[in-house]
Structure formats: structure tokens, C-alpha cells
Amino acid sequence: MEHYAAIIGWGMSVPRRVVTNDELARQIDTSNEWIRSRTGIGERRIASADEYTSVLATAASQQAIERAGIAPEAIDLVILATSTPDRPFPATASVIQAQLGIPRAGAFDVVAACSGFVYGLHIANSMIQSGAHQTILLVAADLFSHILNWHDRNTCVLFGDGAGAVVLQQRDQPLGLLSAVLGSAGEYESLMLIERGGTRQPLSAENSHLQDRYFSMHGREVFKHAIREMALSSQQAIEEAGLQPDAINLIIPHQANLRIIEVLIKRLEIPFKRVFVNLERYGNTSAASVPIALCEAVEQGQLHDGDHVLLTSFGGGFTWASAVVRWGR
């Protein structure tokens, strides 16, 4: 019998501290007007010292498990999508597993930048479809505030911290992921990266003051690729799900820039009223952006049983991923 992976629980957690555009404008050479008109972002959440990756990820997961109405012991695999783990080693997924009191479930991290959640969804779905796992916790958490250069106005105004989670469970009816398209173009690595701090260019006492230990991005170039790849992979995902664009009830795109979203949906010929956008309040939370938006869309009553939702994301690597989900438990 064919198996499907329904999303049966959803949750999110963002830091307490709100940082507005005006607050940033008091620290660096920028303005509320520039940030809003170029990106659509109004404010973001920034983590305090006690709100590290596993703390936000565990809180989002607890909410998702509660909404799923299952005991933590029912979970047999924990997947965390992040580019900003608690520590370089070991994987933060194991910390979350222990914090949640899930005994002995497998746990690992997925690193695919802003596309990490949709990559994770594809992995979790395949694990459930194969019959290897029954109930999977997929959580995405990123704290870009720790890797940003807070003097670089080109990047630091764009991001926020947060976590979003879902619980997937095996079903025999066609619910959950109907299609997924993943892609990567490593030749563009240099357009969005942290140059130093890995094995290729290690950090040392001599170079630790250099700016290249922080995230850097060629925004204009990334903008063009993001639209192209999200549009192409979305069209492919809709087609592979056996649907027409007008059968998509809601699009939840990566929340990086309102202008990217506007051009994207024009290309997909889907009206703006069918797009969920919350970047005004959170900025770009990287891997967490799609599940945070998904969680808010469900809580605001924008998804109903049987609806088709398109998820699409783009990030460092480059990586991109689009998926069509049939909503319902």
C-alpha cells in the first residue's frame, strides 16, 4: 500500500525582542523608508543570549507536538534544518531530541540555507513513504543575528531570528507532500557565503578580526536567481502534482523580499490574494521563514482540508526547493 505523510501539527517560536527599522537607522546609515520600500520589512525579532537555536527550535516543536495531539515518544525521527547550529559540532537535532524527551529517535541536521525546511520536508516524506518511519518532527531554526556583520547595511537589515516546526505522520490517503523539486547551483556559492570559519579558510587568532567571518551577499544578483529558480521549480512542482496553477489555494514563499514575491507570483499567474506574506514583522528568518509563515497561515484560518499549498524557497548554495502539499490530517 502507498504511504503518504500528512502534516498533523505545526508550531513556531520567535525571540522576545522586536527590533524596528527605526532602531536600526539609529545605529547604521539606513532608514525605515529604504528598508520598507526595497524589501517590505518593518521589524524583525533578534535573539537574546538565552534564546539560542535549540531553545527556539524546542519551543516551536513543543507547540507542533501539542497541536498534533501525540506523545513525544511517538516521534521516531527528528530533523533540524539550520545553518546556525548551537555549536559547530555535534548536530543540534540531538539536543532538541533530548530536550523534548523523545527516547532514542534518530536525529540529524540538514544544511540547505533558506531552502532547508522544504529540503527537510522532502526527506521526511520519503522516509515515511518508504515505510522506514511513521512519525517525524521537522523543525527549522535560524539565528542569522549571530553571523551578520551589524555594520554592513547591505545585509543586517534583511534578517531576523526564529523557528518553525511540523509533525508529519503516515497516512494511507493522499495527504501531505504531493510533489517536491529540489535544486542547487554551487557555482554561485560566492554570491552568498561566509568566507572564513570552516576548514578551507579557518579562523585563527591573527585573522579573527576580519569582516569575512560574517555573512555576505550580492543582493542584486541573488534577487534575479531567486525569482528565476523559485518560478521554474514551482511550475515543475505544480505539474508533478498533476495540478494547474489555478488549483493552488495558497502560496507560501520564502519571506526574503516582498518585491521578489510580487514578481514571482506574476510569473506563476497566481493572484496576490492567494499569497501568504508575513515578512513585514519577521524579516528573512532563513530556513524558518516557510514554516513560520505556514504556522501563521493555519492559525489565521487560511488553509482548509483538501486545499493545495505551494511552498517555495531559495537560499545560499545556491539551493532552491518547491513543493505542493495537500492540506488535511
Ligand code: ACO
Ligand atoms: N539602507 C540604505 N541604503 C542601502 C542599504 C540600506 N540598508 N543597503 C544597501 N543600500 C544602498 C546600496 O549601497 C546601493 O547604493 P549605491 O547605488 O550608492 O551603491 C543602493 O542602496 C541600492 O542597492 P541595491 O543592491 O541595488 O538594492 P536593491 O534594490 O537590489 O535591494 C536587496 C537590495 C534588498 C538586498 C535585494 O537585492 C534583495 O532582496 N536581494 C535578494 C536577497 C535574497 O532573496 N536572499 C535570499 C536568500 S537569503 C539566504 O539564503 C540566507
